[in-house]
Amino acid sequence: MSERADAKGAxxxxxxxxxxxxxxxxxxxxxxxxxxxxxxxxxxxxxLFLPIGLLLGLIGSLYLIITQYVRS
Structure with missing residues (x-):
């Protein structure tokens, strides 16, 4: 059973x-x-920099999510 799970996960x-x-x-x-x-x-x-930091954090996290889970 573990062989099947390993092959499927790969x-x-x-x-x-x-x-x-x-x-x-x-x-x-x-x-x-x-x-x-x-x-x-x-x-x-x-x-001044708080909203800029929040925007950068949102853009960076969305980029990370897209590259890891949508494109792969």
Missing amino acids: EEAPRANAMTVLSYLLGGLAFWGFVGWLADLALGFET
Whole structure:
């Protein structure tokens, strides 16, 4: 039975479950949002880099999801 599972797993593309996709989205937003917030804090801006960081996090996480699960 393990031989069949190994052969089947080698042929199939990786499947994304909802928790993996959600964690990529939230992780990207949280990390790059925090980096943007730190940049605002360090450079003395109110909210200039926070939305930029959130946008970069969203774009980066969507790119990661697409490259791992849609194109493969």
